[in-house]
Every structure is written in C-alpha cells, then in structure tokens.
Amino acid sequence: MEGLLSGSTISVNRLLVAALCIAALLLSACGTKEVVVNGNFPEPLMDKLPLRLGVWYGDDFRNHEFFDEAKSRSESEWLVKTGDAQVAMWDTLLPGMFREVMEMRAAPAVGELNPVVDAVLIPHVDELQYAIPAHTSVKVYEIWMRYRYELVTSHGDPIAEWSMTAYGKTPTAFLQSDEEAVNLAAVIALRDAGANFATNFTRVPAVQDWLQEKWARSRRSVP
Amino acid sequence: MGSIQEVCTMITRLPSLALAALILSGCVTSTIDEMVFNEPTNGIGDASVVILGRRHAPDYETEPGFISCVGDHIMARDKSIQVMDELNFINALYPWFEPRTAPLRPEDIHKLVQQEAVADKLAELKTEYMIWIDGSTVRGDSAGSMTCGIGPGGAGCFGFGTWSNDSNYEAIIWDFTDKAEVGRVNTSATGQSYMPALVVPIPIIAPVQGTACDGIGDQLLEFLSSEY
Numbered sequence: 001m002e003g004l005l006s007g008s009t010i011s012v013n014r015l016l017v018a019a020l021c022i023a024a025l026l027l028s029a030c031g032t033k034e035v036v037v038n039g040n041f042p043e044p045l046m047d048k049l050p051l052r053l054g055v056w057y058g059d060d061f062r063n064h065e066f067f068d069e070a071k072s073r074s075e076s077e078w079l080v081k082t083g084d085a086q087v088a089m090w091d092t093l094l095p096g097m098f099r100e101v102m103e104m105r106a107a108p109a110v111g112e113l114n115p116v117v118d119a120v121l122i123p124h125v126d127e128l129q130y131a132i133p134a135h136t137s138v139k140v141y142e143i144w145m146r147y148r149y150e151l152v153t154s155h156g157d158p159i160a161e162w163s164m165t166a167y168g169k170t171p172t173a174f175l176q177s178d179e180e181a182v183n184l185a186a187v188i189a190l191r192d193a194g195a196n197f198a199t200n201f202t203r204v205p206a207v208q209d210w211l212q213e214k215w216a217r218s219r220r221s222v223p
Numbered sequence: 224m225g226s227i228q229e230v231c232t233m234i235t236r237l238p239s240l241a242l243a244a245l246i247l248s249g250c251v252t253s254t255i256d257e258m259v260f261n262e263p264t265n266g267i268g269d270a271s272v273v274i275l276g277r278r279h280a281p282d283y284e285t286e287p288g289f290i291s292c293v294g295d296h297i298m299a300r301d302k303s304i305q306v307m308d309e310l311n312f313i314n315a316l317y318p319w320f321e322p323r324t325a326p327l328r329p330e331d332i333h334k335l336v337q338q339e340a341v342a343d344k345l346a347e348l349k350t351e352y353m354i355w356i357d358g359s360t361v362r363g364d365s366a367g368s369m370t371c372g373i374g375p376g377g378a379g380c381f382g383f384g385t386w387s388n389d390s391n392y393e394a395i396i397w398d399f400t401d402k403a404e405v406g407r408v409n410t411s412a413t414g415q416s417y418m419p420a421l422v423v424p425i426p427i428i429a430p431v432q433g434t435a436c437d438g439i440g441d442q443l444l445e446f447l448s449s450e451y
Contacts, residue, residue, distance in 0.1 A: 042317040045340050169284070195318030 032067075033078050035179045037085040039187030044096035044198045054117035054154060055094055056104040057087055058124070066128045078132070082125075082186055090123060093194045097201070108156040118214070119159055122150040126163070132182070141178075141185040142169040147193060151207060160206030166193035249429030251414035253390075255438045259406030259446050261398065263351075267447055270351030271305040272297075273312045274394075277357035278322040285356055289392070289436060293356065296440030301448040307348065316344060332402045350399050354443065358392030360432045363413075369420050380420035389413045390435035394443060406446055410438040 064083040067076035094101045106112040108120045127146040144167050151160040168189030170181050201207060274294050276285030287309065294306040313320045319335055326332055336342040369382030389411070396406040414429025445451045 042314040044318055045316055045338075045344055046318075047338055047340055191317070192321060192323055195321040195324050198318045199324055 032074070032076055033179060033182075035078070035080045035182050035186075037080060037082045037183055037186040037190075039085055039088075039183070039190065041089045041092045041187075041191065041194065043092055044194070046097060046198060048099050049097060049202070051098045051119070052100040052102070052117045053094060053098040054102050054104045054108070054115060054120035055090065056107055056120055056122045057090070058107070058122065061123055061125065062087055064125050066130065077134075078130075078182070080130075080182060080186060082190070085186065085190055086123075086125070089190045089194055093198060094121070097198055104154075108152050108154050110155045112154075114154050117154055119151050119210075120154055122152065124148045124150070130182075130185075132178070140169055141181045143167070143182075143185045143189040145189055145193065147197075149197075151210070159210050160204060162204045162206065164193070164196045164200065166190070166196060168192055249414050249416045249427050251412055251429050251431050251434045253410060253412035253434045253438050255442060256409040257406070257442045257445075259396065259408075261401075261405045262446055263449075267304065267351050269305075270349045271307050272352045272354065272447060273307040273309070273348075273350055274354045274356060275309055275312070275320065275325070277325075277355055279325065279327075280357075283359040283361075284322075285358055285392070286360070286432075289360070289432060290356060292433070292436040293394075293440045293443065296436060297444050297447065300440075300444055301450055304444075304447055307350070312348070315348070316341065329397045329402050329404050332397070332399065345399070352405075352447065353397045353399055355395045355397070356392055356439070357395070358390070360388055360390040360435070363387035363389050367418075369418070369424065371420075379422040380424050381422070382420050384418040384420075385415060387413060387415050388429060388431040390431050392435055392439055394439050396443075396446065408439055408442040408446075410435045410442075412438065 062083050063081075064086055065079060065081040067073050067079045071077075073079065102115045102117055104112075104114045104117075104120055106114060108114060108122075114120075124147065125145055126148045129144045131140070131142040133140070144165065147164050147166065149160075149162055149164070150158065152158050166189045168185045168187065168191070170184040170188060176184075202211065274290050276287060276290045278284040290309050294309070297304055298306050318324055319326075319341060326335060336345065363386065365384065365386035367382065367384035369380055369384050371380040372378065390413070391411045392409070394408040394410075395404060396408075397403070398405045412431050412435040414431040414434070416429045417427040418424055419427075441451075
C-alpha cells in the first residue's frame with residue numbers, strides 16, 4: 001500500500017513538473033528573446049604600424065547591449081548583448097594593426113597609473129539600428145552601428161576624434177533560428193567595423209597629422 | 224557562345240526511383256552563356272582556385288551555399304583541382320575581402336599586393352584563379368491555396384499551391400598572375416514548383432538553384448580542367 005502511495009506521489013510530482021515545463025515553454029515564446037553575441041574574429045593581415053597603442057573600454061562599451069527603444073528593457077521583444085563580442089573583436093584586431101597593444105588600467109587621465117603608450121584608443125558605440133523581418137517585409141536581419149573613436153594621450157588630452165559606421169545583414173536561412181540569424185548579423189557588423197577601422201585608420205585627417213608629426217619628431221631625434 | 228538545356232528528369236539507377244524522382248521534381252529551364260580566353264590548356268597544376276560570392280549589393284547577396292555547391296561540383300569531377308573554402312580564404316586575408324573592402328576590378332589586386340603581408344599570404348596559398356560569383360535565387364509569383372485541419376479522427380490538408388523560382392548568376396574569372404579578367408559565365412534558371420495536397424501535401428520542388436550550380440560548375444570545369 002505504502003509502495004503504491006509513494007508511486008502515485010512520484011507520478012503526480014512528475015506530472016506537475018511536466019506541466020510546469022510545458023507552461024514555461026509556452027510562456028517563453030511570449031517573453032524577451034535574449035541573444036549574447038558570440039563569434040570568431042580573424043586577425044587582420046597587414047603591415048603593423050610602429051606604435052605602442054593603449055586601449056580603454058568604458059563600461060558602456062564593455063557591457064553594450066541593445067533592445068527595442070520604443071519599449072523598456074524588460075518589455076522589449078529582443079535583448080541583444082554585444083559587449084563581450086565587441087571586446088573580443090577589438091582585442092583580436094588591434095594587436096594585428098599595431099606593434100604593441102596594451103589595455104589601460106583606468107580611463108586615461110593625469111595621475112592615473114597607466115602603462116606608457118603613444119596614444120590611447122577609446123571606442124564608443126554611439127548609435128545602433130536593427131531591422132528584423134517583423135519590421136520589414138523582407139526576410140533579412142540587419143544591424144547598423146555608428147562608432148565614435150577617441151584617440152587621446154595617456155593623460156587624456158585629445159589627439160583625434162572621428163566616426164565610422166558598420167553594417168551586417170543575414171537572410172533568414174532554412175533551419176536557422178531567429179536568434180542565430182541576429183547573432184550572425186551582429187558578427188558580420190562587427191567584422192565590418194573592424195575592416196572599416198583597419199583600412200581607414202591612417203586616412204583619418206587628424207590621425208594623419210599626428211602620425212606625420214610623430215614620425216618627423218622621431219626622425220629629428222635620430223642623430 | 225551559348226546553350227539552352229531543359230532539365231525535366233533525374234537519372235537514377237532504379238526505374239521506381241526514377242519514376243518517383245520524375246513525379247517529385249518540377250521542371251527547370253536554364254540558359255548558360257560563356258566567354259573565356261587564355262584557358263590553361265594543361266590545367267592549373269598544383270595552383271589553387273578560390274570561388275567568392277559578391278555581397279556588396281544592398282538588396283541581395285550571393286548565397287554562401289551556392290558558392291560551396293559550385294566548388295564541390297568542380298572538385299567532385301576533377302580531383303586534381305583544389306578549390307579553397309570561401310570562409311577560410313576570407314578569414315586568412317581579413318580585412319581585404321570583406322563586402323566593404325573586396326576588390327571590384329582586377330586592377331585593384333595591384334594595390335592589394337603592395338602590402339607585403341597580403342602578397343606573402345597569396346603566394347603561400349598559391350592562388351592562381353579567383354572566381355567571383357554574383358547573383359541570387361529569388362522566389363517569384365505564387366498562386367493557390369491550401370487548408371489543413373485536425374480532428375479526433377486524424378489530420379489532413381486539401382488544396383493546391385504553386386510558385387516559381389528564378390536563379391541568375393554570373394561568374395567572373397580573374398587570373399591572379401596576370402591580374403586580368405579571363406572569362407565570364409552567365410547562368411539563369413527558372414522553374415515552377417507545385418504542392419498538391421489530398422490529405423497529405425506532396426511537394427514537387429523544381430531544383431532551380433541546383434541546376435544553376437551544375438550549369439555554372441560545368442562551364443568553370445571546362446575552363447579550369449585539362450580533362451574536360
């Protein structure tokens with residue numbers, strides 16, 4: 001009898017767990033779709049600039065995420081966290097572009113105990129727009145970002161400031177979930193950001209002026 | 224030079240399978256045009272070929288699946304030809320073959336190889352030919368309707384649906400040594416697919432993209448292989 005009772009208790013518990021699982025599954029379809037962007041980023045193939053560059057990722061950049069701006073963070077249909085992928089991409093890109101890259105311990109400013117570098121790069125994501133098939137009739141996921149870069153001395157004095165855009169899109173593929181498609185669009189946009197930065201860094205007028213001045217100074221100092 | 228092929232049948236070993244394939248595949252009409260010169264008469268030796276998709280247009284992008292299909296088609300028919308994987312090539316030469324930075328004309332290769340690191344990598348990869356494929360497959364008009372229901376006795380669908388697919392691709396062959404264009408192959412394919420449903424829906428899919436892949440693959444094989 002006891003055995004029968006315990007057996008029925010177990011089966012009731014199992015039924016309860018199963019019902020809860022089904023309810024959670026159904027309710028999850030109505031909640032926020034969260035994507036933590038994850039991807040592999042290749043090292044750039046280029047002749048390295050003879051510079052010792054520092055990099056500082058602010059908290060807004062390191063924890064960057066986006067959601068539907070028309071709604072609150074908790075009510076948004078999508079929550080896409082790009083911070084880790086941003087840092088991973090820049091940590092791969094910059095050592096391939098510059099002779100030496102060092103991460104700063106603190107935001108560049110007078111009195112901060114930071115490593116001695118030629119300049120410090122501070123990237124920001126100023127604007128991000130995205131489109132999913134629910135927004136457009138086209139079955140394409142798109143992400144567009146506008147970056148703002150600050151190049152400053154290790155004391156925080158400005159050297160250059162400029163903006164660059166990045167774009168990534170992915171079509172809805174068969175057997176590819178919405179989350180995978182958004183992740184892919186974000187990874188493509190990050191690759192594009194890296195490609196744009198790597199190929200245009202030395203063409204930014206203020207950077208060009210600074211580099212020419214720096215190299216002229218180092219030529220003068222060589223006896 | 225041009226040829227028109229109509230593909231309505233699939234060749235299989237067993238008659239029953241052939242009949243099933245005939246029933247379950249729609250008709251595809253494809254057109255291929257090619258213009259090539261400076262063909263490597265003795266094949267490409269131990270050099271490699273890379274096939275890349277163009278992805279800089281705002282409204283479409285060449286499907287990565289189509290690029291790998293063409294590469295597999297070539298390698299399956301001539302084992303001596305080494306076609307590099309598209310993603311591996313793009314990653315190895317990042318950031319020079321991204322949609323934003325990829326060379327659009329053969330003359331742009333001159334600028335690219337001025338970078339010592341890029342020139343060394345291309346030499347290491349022994350890239351002799353670079354083939355750019357531009358195009359896409361789109362779904363055209365559709366018609367018909369289908370109703371599905373479920374009840375205590377079972378489930379089923381009733382109705383009829385039909386749609387068309389159109390493929391349009393152009394392959395441009397660049398000779399990496401001479402830094403010049405040495406050929407163009409165009410292929411377009413169109414096909415009608417059907418889905419009749421009498422309790423169970425039976426898809427009769429026209430292999431439009433597959434036909435375009437075979438067409439462009441065969442023409443590229445004629446250019447690259449000494450055996451064809």
